[in-house]
Amino acid sequence: AQRVTQPEKLLSVFKGAPVELKCNYSYSGSPELFWYVQYSRQRLQLLLRHISRESIKGFTADLNKGETSFHLKKPFAQEEDSAMYYCALNTNAGKSTFGDGTTLTVKP
Amino acid sequence: DAGVIQSPRHEVTEMGQEVTLRCKPISGHNSLFWYRQTMMRGLELLIYFNNNVPIDDSGMPEDRFSAKMPNASFSTLKIQPSEPRDSAVYFCASRTGRNTGELFFGEGSRLTVL
Numbered sequence: 001a002q003r004v005t006q007p008e009k010l011l012s013v014f015k016g017a018p019v020e021l022k023c024n025y026s027y028s029g030s031p032e033l034f035w036y037v038q039y040s041r042q043r044l045q046l047l048l049r050h051i052s053r054e055s056i057k058g059f060t061a062d063l064n065k066g067e068t069s070f071h072l073k074k075p076f077a078q079e080e081d082s083a084m085y086y087c088a089l090n091t092n093a094g095k096s097t098f099g100d101g102t103t104l105t106v107k108p
Numbered sequence: 109d110a111g112v113i114q115s116p117r118h119e120v121t122e123m124g125q126e127v128t129l130r131c132k133p134i135s136g137h138n139s140l141f142w143y144r145q146t147m148m149r150g151l152e153l154l155i156y157f158n159n160n161v162p163i164d165d166s167g168m169p170e171d172r173f174s175a176k177m178p179n180a181s182f183s184t185l186k187i188q189p190s191e192p193r194d195s196a197v198y199f200c201a202s203r204t205g206r207n208t209g210e211l212f213f214g215e216g217s218r219l220t221v222l
Binding site (some may be wrong): 005021032034036043044045046049086088090092093095096097098099100101 | 139140143145149150151152153156158163164189199201205206207208209210212213214215
């Protein structure tokens with residue numbers, strides 16, 4: 001069975017500091033991986049997906065199949081980045097499984 | 109498009125009562141998902157449908173929970189009878205592809221069972 005693990009429930013950094021939100025997965029097939037973000041009082045929305053290999057709002061994530069990881073990184077955190085972040089995996093059958101989420105707080 | 113629409117946004121009910129949550133996916137989307145969000149367990153997948161057919165309901169907690177999708181534009185999640193431990197935010201999401209692609213979420217239904 002597939003599984004997504006986000007080891008940190010809470011993460012706090014100062015503005016301008018680098019931030020890394022960890023995500024590890026277990027799945028025997030070829031995964032499709034995503035990061036979703038939920039800002040305060042807003043609905044969950046896509047931040048980025050691994051096949052796009054793009055940077056959104058300064059965030060990047062690289063799929064490391066050897067380490068089965070898809071960590072989210074940003075070199076300089078901003079206060080507006082404070083939100084809940086979810087890592088998610090699509091299986092070949094289309095099932096979308098989420099991690100438990102990490103609440104990021106960026107302090108001024 | 110208004111996006112995925114869920115109702116009610118908030119529901120407060122007493123233990124033992126029936127609760128029905130509703131979802132209207134984005135027009136043209138082929139897959140629909142129901143999730144439950146709690147502080148302790150994060151975002152749990154309850155059930156998902158492809159082309160109105162339930163594909164995987166292994167996340168449904170117990171027989172008190174049931175979900176239907178009578179047509180491509182409507183789905184319900186029912187809890188009968190409700191219990192205090194069912195209190196959570198329930199999200200509906202849809203996507204274009206049956207097996208791939210991003211999910212588009214509704215605003216959620218916050219359920220409180222007293």
